[in-house]
Amino acid sequence: MEHNVLNEDELDDWLIESIKLYDDLHVFELQETTQVIEWTGEKSVCVAGCKSVSRNEILELALPQRLYSKQNQGLCPERDFKVVHGGFSDRPISCLKHIRGTRILVSSGPPDSSLQLWQIGADGSDVIKPLHCIHNKEHTKNWSRIATSDSGSPCVLHGSKVKDIQVTDLESKKAVYSLDTDNTDSVSSLELLSKDEFLLCSGKGHLWLADMRQPGSLATPCTLLPQGEGLHWCMGLRNRLSESDAASSRVARLSSFGHVLVTDMRDASSPLCQAKLNLSCDSSDYNIMTVTWAPALDDCLAVSGFNGKVHIYNTKSWIPTFTEEEPLFIHKGHAIAEGPGDRSSAVVTTHVWHPWKPRTLLSAATNGSLHVWDWIDQKMES
Amino acid sequence: MSEMVGFDGPIYMTHPTKAICPILLEDYRKITVDKKGETNFFTSQMIKDCMKKVVAVNLHQTVQVDDELEIKAYYAGHVLGAAMFQIRVGLESVVYTGDYNMTPDRHLGAAWIDKCRPDVLISESTYATTIRDSKRCRERDFLKKVHETVERGGKVLIPVFALGRAQELCILLETFWDRMNLKAPIYFSTGLTEKANHYYKLFITWTNQKIRKTFVQRNMFEFKHIKAFDRSYADNPGPMVVFATPGMLHAGQSLHIFKKWASNEKNMVIMPGYCVQGTVGHKILSGQKKLEMEGRQTLEVKMQVEYMSFSAHADAKGIMQLIRMAEPRSVLLVHGEAKKMEFLKQKIEQEFSINCFMPANGETATTVTNPSVPVDIALSLLKREAALGPLPDPKKPRTMHGTLIVKDNSLRLVAPEQALKELGLSEHQLRFTCRVQIQDPQSEQDTLNTIYSHLKRSLTRSKETKNNARYSYSEGQFVLPLIHTVCDVCPVLLICFHKQSLRLVAPEQALKELGLSEHQLRFTCRVQIQDPQSEQDTLNTIYSHLKSALTGREGDLTPNVIRSLSQVFKAVTAGKSTRTCRNERRPFSPSRLIQL
Numbered sequence: 001m002e003h004n005v006l007n008e009d010e011l012d013d014w015l016i017e018s019i020k021l022y023d024d025l026h027v028f029e030l031q032e033t034t035q036v037i038e039w040t041g042e043k044s045v046c047v048a049g050c051k052s053v054s055r056n057e058i059l060e061l062a063l064p065q066r067l068y069s070k071q072n073q074g075l076c077p078e079r080d081f082k083v084v085h086g087g088f089s090d091r092p093i094s095c096l097k098h099i100r101g102t103r104i105l106v107s108s109g110p111p112d113s114s115l116q117l118w119q120i121g122a123d124g125s126d127v128i129k130p131l132h133c134i135h136n137k138e139h140t141k142n143w144s145r146i147a148t149s150d151s152g153s154p155c156v157l158h159g160s161k162v163k164d165i166q167v168t169d170l171e172s173k174k175a176v177y178s179l180d181t182d183n184t185d186s187v188s189s190l191e192l193l194s195k196d197e198f199l200l201c202s203g204k205g206h207l208w209l210a211d212m213r214q215p216g217s218l219a220t221p222c223t224l225l226p227q228g229e230g231l232h233w234c235m236g237l238r239n240r241l242s243e244s245d246a247a248s249s250r251v252a253r254l255s256s257f258g259h260v261l262v263t264d265m266r267d268a269s270s271p272l273c274q275a276k277l278n279l280s281c282d283s284s285d286y287n288i289m290t291v292t293w294a295p296a297l298d299d300c301l302a303v304s305g306f307n308g309k310v311h312i313y314n315t316k317s318w319i320p321t322f323t324e325e326e327p328l329f330i331h332k333g334h335a336i337a338e339g340p341g342d343r344s345s346a347v348v349t350t351h352v353w354h355p356w357k358p359r360t361l362l363s364a365a366t367n368g369s370l371h372v373w374d375w376i377d378q379k380m381e382s
Numbered sequence: 383m384s385e386m387v388g389f390d391g392p393i394y395m396t397h398p399t400k401a402i403c404p405i406l407l408e409d410y411r412k413i414t415v416d417k418k419g420e421t422n423f424f425t426s427q428m429i430k431d432c433m434k435k436v437v438a439v440n441l442h443q444t445v446q447v448d449d450e451l452e453i454k455a456y457y458a459g460h461v462l463g464a465a466m467f468q469i470r471v472g473l474e475s476v477v478y479t480g481d482y483n484m485t486p487d488r489h490l491g492a493a494w495i496d497k498c499r500p501d502v503l504i505s506e507s508t509y510a511t512t513i514r515d516s517k518r519c520r521e522r523d524f525l526k527k528v529h530e531t532v533e534r535g536g537k538v539l540i541p542v543f544a545l546g547r548a549q550e551l552c553i554l555l556e557t558f559w560d561r562m563n564l565k566a567p568i569y570f571s572t573g574l575t576e577k578a579n580h581y582y583k584l585f586i587t588w589t590n591q592k593i594r595k596t597f598v599q600r601n602m603f604e605f606k607h608i609k610a611f612d613r614s615y616a617d618n619p620g621p622m623v624v625f626a627t628p629g630m631l632h633a634g635q636s637l638h639i640f641k642k643w644a645s646n647e648k649n650m651v652i653m654p655g656y657c658v659q660g661t662v663g664h665k666i667l668s669g670q671k672k673l674e675m676e677g678r679q680t681l682e683v684k685m686q687v688e689y690m691s692f693s694a695h696a697d698a699k700g701i702m703q704l705i706r707m708a709e710p711r712s713v714l715l716v717h718g719e720a721k722k723m724e725f726l727k728q729k730i731e732q733e734f735s736i737n738c739f740m741p742a743n744g745e746t747a748t749t750v751t752n753p754s755v756p757v758d759i760a761l762s763l764l765k766r767e768a769a770l771g772p773l774p775d776p777k778k779p780r781t782m783h784g785t786l787i788v789k790d791n792s793l794r795l796v797a798p799e800q801a802l803k804e805l806g807l808s809e810h811q812l813r814f815t816c817r818v819q820i821q822d823p824q825s826e827q828d829t830l831n832t833i834y835s836h837l838k839r840s841l842t843r844s845k846e847t848k849n850n851a852r853y854s855y856s857e858g859q860f861v862l863p864l865i866h867t868v869c870d871v872c873p874v875l876l877i878c879f880h881k882q883s884l885r886l887v888a889p890e891q892a893l894k895e896l897g898l899s900e901h902q903l904r905f906t907c908r909v910q911i912q913d914p915q916s917e918q919d920t921l922n923t924i925y926s927h928l929k930s931a932l933t934g935r936e937g938d939l940t941p942n943v944i945r946s947l948s949q950v951f952k953a954v955t956a957g958k959s960t961r962t963c964r965n966e967r968r969p970f971s972p973s974r975l976i977q978l
Contacts, residue, residue, distance in 0.1 A: 015518050016561055019526045027516040031699050055732070061513065077691040079515040079523075083698055086725035088732070125724045370513075 014336050024360070024374040026064065026079060027333065032057055034364045035288060035349045036096040038105075040120070042355065043068045044084065045362065046105060047370065048093035050349075056092055058105070058128050060085040060120055067360070067372060081370075085120050087128025094287065097148045097156070104131075104170070106156050108144040113160040115144060117170065134173055138164040147190040147198065157198055159187045165200065167212065177212050189235040193249060199265075203286070205233035205253055209265060232256040232286035236301060238293040252301055252315075254291040256281075259322075260303070262315055273318035275325035282307040283347040290350055296358040300328070304348040308335030310363050312375070329375045334365035384435065385428035394445065396455055397438045398463030398584045404433050409543060413632050413658050441465065459483035459493040462588055468498055473753045475500040477708055484700035485514070493700075495708045501751045503710035507718035507740070510701040510726055517692070524551070524690050525558050527650060531686070532566045532621040536648035541636035541663065543629040547654050547692055549585075552608055555623065559607045566621040569611035571635050611635075616642050629655055630663035637662060641681060649685040654692060701726075705734055712737040712749045757786065760796040840897060 018025055032049035040046050043063045049056030065078040094109040105118040105128070117131040134156075136144065142160040149155065155176065159165030162183035166175040186203035193199060193209075200208045238250040250272070253261045258277040289305035299316040310331040318325060334346045346367040354360035360374040384393065395403065407429045414420045424432075439445050444454050450471050458464035460483040468477045477500040482493040531538050542548035548570075555568055611624055616639050626636040631651075640662065643649045657663030665673060666687045673681045696704070705713060713730055715723055720740050727738040739747040763784050785801035787794045802809055822829045915923065 011518060012557070012561075015522045016525070016558065018522060019529060025519055025522060027519050028513050029516075029699065030513065031702070057729070064515070077689045079520060079691075080697075081513040083511040083513065083725070084722075086729065088728070124721050126722045127724050127728070 011336065014332070018333075020376070021329075022373050022375055024066070024372075025333070026067075026372040028081060028370040028372075030059075030364070030368045030370050033349065033366050033368050034370070035094055037350050037352045037362050037364055037370075038096045038098050039352065039355065040098045040105070045352075046096055046098065047364065048089065048096050048107065050092040050094060050109065052092060054090060056089045058087045058089055058093065058096070058107070058118065059083050060128065064372075067354070067357075085126050085128050087118060087130070089116065089130070091116075094143045095146050097146045099148055099154065099156070099170070100150060102154070106134075106146055106148065106158075106170075108146055108158070110143055111141065113138075113140045113142060113144045113164065115146065115156070115158055115168075132173070134158075134168050134170075136160070136164045137166060137175060137178060140164060142186060145187045145190045147192045149192045149195060151195060153195060155195075157190055157192050159190065161186060162200070162202055165190070177215070179210065180215065188233055191235070191237045193237075199235070199237060199249070199251065201233060201235035201251075201253060203232050205255065207235065207251065207253065207263065207268065209268070232289065234286075234289045234291060236291035236293055250293070252291050252293065254289055254303060256286055256289060258306065260291065260301075260313075262318065271320060273315060273320050274322050275313070275315075275318050276322060277303060277311065277313070277327075278324060279303070279306040279311065282345065285347075288347065288349045290348075292351065292353060294353050294358070295355055296353075302351055302353070302361060304351045304363060306347075308332070308346040308348060308365060310334075310348055310351050310361065328377065328379070331361070331363065331371070331373055331375065333371050333373065334363065334367070334369050384432045386424055390435065392437045392447070393432070393435045394437050394439055394447075394453060394455075394467075396463045396465045396588075397440070398588050399465075400433070400436050400438045401584055402463060403436075404429055406543070407432075409628065410658075413628075413630060413661060416633075456495045457491065457493060459486070459490045462490070462585055466493065466495060468495075468500060474751050476502045476504065477710065479503065479505045479696070479704065481506070481509075482696050482700070482704065484696060484703045485517070493696075493704065495704065497707065497709050500708060500710045502712050502714050502749055503705060503708055504714045504716060505701055505704070506696070507715035507723050507726060509696050510698055510715070510718075511722075512697045513699075514697045520690065520692055521554055524652065524692075525554065527652060527688055527690075528555065528623060529558075529562070529564075531648070531650040532564065532623065534648055535621050536646070536650060536685075537621060537643050538623040538649070539636065539639050539643060539651045540623065540625050540654060541629050541631050541640075541651070542625050542627060542654060548625055550692070551654065552605060552625065556605055556607055564607075566623065567615075568605075568608045568623045569615060569625065570605070570608050571611045571624070571626040613638070630657040630661035631666070632658075632661040632663065641675070644681055644683045644685050647684040647686070650688060651685055652688045652690055654690050698726075702730075702733065705730065710736065711751070712739065714739045714741070714747055716741075755793065757793040757795050759784075760794070760800060762800070763795060763797045766797065 030047060033051055034047035035050040036046070036048055038046045040060055044060055045063070046058060046060050048058040060083070061081040062084045064080055089107065089109075091111070092109045093107045096105060096107045098105055103120040103122075105120060107116045107118065108114070113136045115134040117134065119129045119131050121127070122129050136159060138161070140160050144158045144160045147157040154170045155167050156170060157165070157167050159179075162185045163179065163181050165187065166178035168174065169176050183202075185206065187200065188203045189199075189201040191199045196212050198210055198212070200210060202208075233253050233255050236252045236254070238252070249265045251263045251265065253263070258279040258281075259274070260277060261271045261274045264272045283306060285305075290303070292302050294300040294302070294312075300312060300314050302310055302312050304310040311327040312329040312331075313325060314328045334348055346365045346369065348363055348365045351361055351363035354362070357374065359377065360372065362370070362372050364370045384390075407424075408426060411424060411426065411429065415423050437445070439453070439455050441455050441457055444452050446452050452470050454468045454470070455465040456468065456477075458466045458480060460481050464481060466477060466479045466482055468475055470476075475498065477495070477498065483490070484492050486492040528538050540548075540551065542551070552568075552570065558564070559568065611626065613635070615622070616624070624639060626634075626639055628634050628636055631637050631640050631653075640651060643651075651666070653663055653667055657667055662673060666683055667689055669687075671683050673683060675681050713734075713736060715726065715738065718740070720742065723740050727740060730736070730738045737749065739749070741747040763782075767782055783798070784795045785798045787796060787801060787804070796804070798809075820829065820833075822832075824832065
């Protein structure tokens with residue numbers, strides 16, 4: 001592995017700069033690029049390969065001690081992830097969800113819309129074992145989006161096109177609910193708000209709030225077609241507060257042109273606020289566009305999937321009219337790769353927030369890198 | 383320790399290890415005996431005696447331990463002097479990796495091994511499931527901590543060993559101080575400066591060309607910002623960074639400074655390595671805030687305590703890379719729980735299609751090796767084989783006929799004629815004959831023709847359709863059947879096979895190879911017996927006579943024969959026909975019956 005001196009200097013520069021930018025920074029290199037980072041507990045995450053047609057690994061990683069100890073962090077020498085469980089998938093994994101309260105994972109990926117179920121560590125071994133498959137009532141060539149419930153019910157909401165969305169009971173493998181519609185738009189994001197309600201965002205940006213207690217055809221979208229341009233849209237749901245507050249959820253929709261619309265579900269007819277983000281686009285893969293809300297920071301959201309960076313914004317100052325907004329922080333680490341490969345083309349594939357550390361995120365990119373970073377809010381510092 | 387168990391053979395290690403080893407052992411000994419109070423421990427003299435047995439080796443140098451055993455060291459990265467060893471006897475070898483690092487860092491290149499194809503590669507599995515944080519991030523963390531402390535006017539104490547990471551950390555700080563234009567003084571305790579030069583020399587010869595060049599360019603071991611320390615500086619006001627020995631804060635200068643700085647919360651101590659139990663280092667790393675010092679004095683530790691671990695071991699990716707490089711026939715994982723290594727075992731087996739063992743402590747793992755035996759082959763033999771057709775490929779091996787001569791220490795494959803000549807032996811021709819009586823209504827000539835064409839057809843057919851890797855023959859090997867008419871009444875066909883090789887196979891296998899189906903031959907013989915006894919008595923006499931005659935010959939009598947005898951007997955006594963061997967699969971051979 002050749003390391004030219006110039007590259008080393010650039011790396012040094014960034015690292016020295018990073019001393020001021022981050023409280024904590026960890027840079028890892030996975031053997032396979034992952035498109036998913038899914039929390040499977042307070043101290044573990046799952047990642048999975050998404051490139052190989054024949055053999056991809058699913059790994060459950062234990063967080064380095066430093067990242068979950070609340071006191072005396074300095075005395076934790078451990079800075080490394082540990083692979084605690086691993087398994088093999090014969091299809092690339094595009095979506096991976098954990099059923100809370102269990103050791104079950106649900107995944108989906110090309111070449112079709114079926115779901116695969118996995119058991120982590122059966123019989124005390126360190127293997128993630130495949131269980132069985134679940135098929136949508138309509139078999140399509142696109143991989144399904146998956147949503148699982150916070151309450152840990154053994155049901156999963158999934159679909160690749162709006163018309164094939166269904167809720168399947170994992171034990172009986174039978175569909176317990178399905179949407180009655182002809183709509184063939186692609187599903188971009190799904191979120192289960194409670195055991196009866198879910199949010200659906202289509203690739204075109206339409207947003208629906210569906211109530212499973214009222215079976216019937218799909219209502220017209222609860223919002224008008226977004227004003228901003230964009231070939232593809234995805235959504236991020238802000239922390240579900242409680243079941244009764246399902247309707248008061250806040251949703252951010254992100255377009256492939258960098259337009260963000262924030263909608264309060266109590267009044268979904270017009271956006272709460274919106275912004276045009278100045279994001280250079282190095283990727284043509286819409287599936288990796290991600291927008292998420294910080295669980296422990298008010299009004300902050302993170303955006304990735306356009307290039308090798310993760311952008312963080314504070315929406316508190318945003319206004320209802322379409323204006324350009326600047327980020328609070330930009331994580332550039334993935335674009336400055338340490339390993340082989342064309343560093344300039346690394347694109348962030350996914351990111352997640354730490355559940356309780358306010359400014360800690362985990363992000364992954366197309367060059368196999370996995371970063372954990374705790375950024376410093378410069379405005380707060382000064 | 384070699385001295386304590388009475389080992390007096392050679393101890394092999396790399397040159398840097400030989401240089402560093404006695405110093406580290408002495409340090410360790412001092413702490414364990416003085417601090418921990420161990421009594422049954424090795425002495426300084428033992429260390430000296432042990433080092434006398436050391437033989438230093440160079441990388442990639444094959445060292446002959448005795449006339450059978452050879453070893454070779456490979457670069458392991460990880461720390462100065464670290465090596466992986468290949469141990470070979472004849473054509474079989476084992477590679478033991480120890481700790482290695484596949485990711486190059488600022489100072490040490492990545493581990494490297496050639497495609498030596500050992501029979502077994504032994505590697506630790508604990509680290510194989512680790513995904514390592516980059517070295518740069520660890521360094522960044524170190525720099526950040528130092529920077530923050532210095533910025534707020536605090537003092538940083540870094541207890542170090544005489545030789546080791548200290549030098550690397552100095553280089554790091556030096557670079558950082560330069561970039562950030564920092565002014566706070568950095569001190570290096572006396573004694574370490576001299577060792578630095580020694581370390582530098584060891585280092586430069588150890589690392590690869592590329593890194594060596596970098597060092598020369600940057601002049602990394604000459605420090606601009608780092609000065610020699612004096613005891614009195616510890617009382618100077620303002621920020622500073624001090625590297626002091628010994629590494630576990632158990633005595634000497636580092637402990638002296640620690641006592642002075644411990645009560646100020648602006649200060650920081652960074653422990654860069656593991657500390658033995660009983661030392662101050664170990665206590666503060668366990669979180670102890672109050673320490674008992676000599677003279678029953680209590681020391682309150684208000685300064686920040688940090689633990690930096692810089693040593694980089696192999697990781698999940700590294701072990702796969704190493705296996706890819708060395709191409710072992712099998713892998714043996716050590717130091718892990720069996721249930722927790724299942725995934726890695728599967729991963730290795732699937733990716734490389736080799737066996738992966740995980741023996742428990744005390745358990746023996748067996749791997750089958752396929753040592754190839756080199757044999758010299760005579761050119762004439764090669765030419766002859768080449769003339770027979772296209773050369774065989776590994777997927778379709780072809781049987782070759784020759785004679786193996788083992789003489790002195792050489793193995794030679796020569797043509798049989800040559801072997802006979804060399805050994806002064808004459809060739810024996812073996813002819814296997816078999817008389818077959820055939821009842822056929824056709825004329826003698828027609829029968830012979832039928833037999834001939836049948837044989838020719840079935841034997842040549844087998845050559846074409848079988849394509850059996852181990853059996854091949856061409857027309858030339860058959861002598862066209864000689865037709866002898868032994869007597870006019872019953873012509874006998876004599877079929878001779880000219881054998882080039884002698885192979886003893888089970889009859890079923892022979893049939894299979896020749897593509898023939900087993901013919902059941904039943905030999906019957908009518909015997910007319912005149913006996914005054916009753917029918918039953920006559921039969922009994924015949925039965926017992928046959929039985930004793932047949933059992934008399936060892937090994938000849940199979941259970942089947944006995945059974946069929948009794949069957950015959952039973953059939954006869956029941957009044958049934960005297961047809962022998964109704965369902966028997968192994969008929970008597972003609973010779974047996976004749977002799978009867």
